[in-house]
Amino acid sequence: MIVLGIETSCDETAAALYHSEQGLLAHQLHSQIPLHAAYGGVVPELASRDHIRKTLPLIRATLAAADCLPQQVDAVAYTAGPGLVGALLVGAAIGRSLAWSWGKPAIGVHHLEGHLLAPMLEENPPPLPFVALLVSGGHTQLVDVRAIGDYQLLGESVDDAAGEAFDKTAKLLGLPYPGGPQLSRLAQQGHPGRYRFPRPMTDRPGLDLSFSGLKTFALNTLRQAESEHGTPLPQQLRADIALAFEQAVVETLIIKCRRALHATGHRHLVLAGGVSANQRLRQGMAEVLAKEGVTTHYPRPEFCTDNAAMIAYAGWQRLRLGESEPLSFKAKPRWAI
Ligand code: KG4
Ligand code: ZN
Numbered sequence: 001m002i003v004l005g006i007e008t009s010c011d012e013t014a015a016a017l018y019h020s021e022q023g024l025l026a027h028q029l030h031s032q033i034p035l036h037a038a039y040g041g042v043v044p045e046l047a048s049r050d051h052i053r054k055t056l057p058l059i060r061a062t063l064a065a066a067d068c069l070p071q072q073v074d075a076v077a078y079t080a081g082p083g084l085v086g087a088l089l090v091g092a093a094i095g096r097s098l099a100w101s102w103g104k105p106a107i108g109v110h111h112l113e114g115h116l117l118a119p120m121l122e123e124n125p126p127p128l129p130f131v132a133l134l135v136s137g138g139h140t141q142l143v144d145v146r147a148i149g150d151y152q153l154l155g156e157s158v159d160d161a162a163g164e165a166f167d168k169t170a171k172l173l174g175l176p177y178p179g180g181p182q183l184s185r186l187a188q189q190g191h192p193g194r195y196r197f198p199r200p201m202t203d204r205p206g207l208d209l210s211f212s213g214l215k216t217f218a219l220n221t222l223r224q225a226e227s228e229h230g231t232p233l234p235q236q237l238r239a240d241i242a243l244a245f246e247q248a249v250v251e252t253l254i255i256k257c258r259r260a261l262h263a264t265g266h267r268h269l270v271l272a273g274g275v276s277a278n279q280r281l282r283q284g285m286a287e288v289l290a291k292e293g294v295t296t297h298y299p300r301p302e303f304c305t306d307n308a309a310m311i312a313y314a315g316w317q318r319l320r321l322g323e324s325e326p327l328s329f330k331a332k333p334r335w336a337i
Contacts, residue, residue, distance in 0.1 A: 005312025077315020
């Protein structure tokens, strides 16, 4: 069975073809980062218009790359939410219409289910059950994945998502959008120990998280440093702040993941979502958990951030379980997993 996956929930347009026996056949992605960079964040209307321009050409390019004809596609999976409603509507309308014209089924996929199943596309996929840490620009959640489709939310951020905190702190440090990877690069030059940020909500029991305080802490640290050392702050001190912020996010996430693993008794952890591309998080988590006999799994960096391979895969899993949908299409900007 060949499933065409379409992702248009935010600022990436992507298409992919997943074959149930051969695995991923092809995937293509167009990033809107240069389009939004001038505004310091995603402009929803510009995102929708760009998805309209790019989705069909990307689908054609993906079919060509896989040497696949439209009539060989058995089903279409599109991201139905959560995300920007205008952006979602583009992928949903195109995906549903193509499936109808080809006489094939279409299925609306939950974007976060796509993220948490992304490591299944790798060579050593995690065995079920596992704990998944979903860390993206819009969500930070700990999920007990018992089986495909059987997800229990264990905890989540009560305010900003981890990626959002990365992006906002990066902006404070004068780094361009999207700030997460840029902040991480700056942190590589940082000297450890000059600054120390709090580890929010780790001093009390529970699996919820909070990241908005770290952004405020970064602002206060920056102001204090500027009053001592002048504006603009020397590059080395900016790097020191970036490092202290990154260490705080990573250590907080590690503490909460260990708790979730103890609570569930699972021996495997999956890192997913844009922030799981972060090297310090990947290495730190794997090192700490290995000592406890827990294996850490994560997708290749390009499948940590938004992509259509994970949507095609999640769609195939849903269809395999016998799910089907009516001819109407759905776009759900808010949608609990
Ligand atoms: O999953 P994703 O591509 O989109 C959403 O569904 O939100 O995640 C994007 C988020 C952004 O906040 C971005 O700054 C962050 O992931 N991100 C990173 C890194 N790469 C992407 N944050 C920290 N370190 C990275 N290397
Ligand atoms: Zn995402």
